[in-house]
Amino acid sequence: MAILQLEDKTVLTNLKDIAQELASLNIQLNRWEIGDNPQLRRLLAQDSLNENEKEQILKALDGYFEQLQQTAGYQSRDLIVFHPGVANLDALLGKFDQIHIHADDEVRFIIDGEAIFGFVRPDGSQVELTVQPEEYINVPAGTEHWFYLTPARRVKAVRYFIGTEGWVPQYTDKKIRTRQAVI
Numbered sequence: 001m002a003i004l005q006l007e008d009k010t011v012l013t014n015l016k017d018i019a020q021e022l023a024s025l026n027i028q029l030n031r032w033e034i035g036d037n038p039q040l041r042r043l044l045a046q047d048s049l050n051e052n053e054k055e056q057i058l059k060a061l062d063g064y065f066e067q068l069q070q071t072a073g074y075q076s077r078d079l080i081v082f083h084p085g086v087a088n089l090d091a092l093l094g095k096f097d098q099i100h101i102h103a104d105d106e107v108r109f110i111i112d113g114e115a116i117f118g119f120v121r122p123d124g125s126q127v128e129l130t131v132q133p134e135e136y137i138n139v140p141a142g143t144e145h146w147f148y149l150t151p152a153r154r155v156k157a158v159r160y161f162i163g164t165e166g167w168v169p170q171y172t173d174k175k176i177r178t179r180q181a182v183i
């Protein structure tokens, strides 16, 4: 279940309350089920995955991708796998842990582990949302946000793309005032 922390350290876990707090950002946060396919569950429990195993996972979850293709013109998907054993983990994460925007929506389906998205709301306030397995999030293009991992430093997430040319972080040089966990 998602967890939202406000700047005054208020913590919200009720999805309705969280949706209300995120409404001004037009963020979509939905529950997408993974199911209980034993082979899929076994792969998700692994730390690292080879390309063939990643593709097996993506294929098992492609029903969601097909929906996005049909309703919103999505064209590709991939799987990111972060865990403490990834050699260049800090470098990979370092691109996204400061406030930035993208020209395209940032669309993620968390399927293992967890991660934190921070957002700057239109009134300038900042919030941090912990996303967990079976949660789909769409962060609209142009939303000031940042991304990092919880202390477990473990997440698997499917990324969905309309195009990849917009997929460059543009830093807005604002300071993060709230941070739940040390990277």
Ligand SMILES: [Fe+2]
Residues within 6 Å of the ligand: 096, 100, 101, 102, 106, 145, 147, 169
């Ligand atoms: Fe981003």
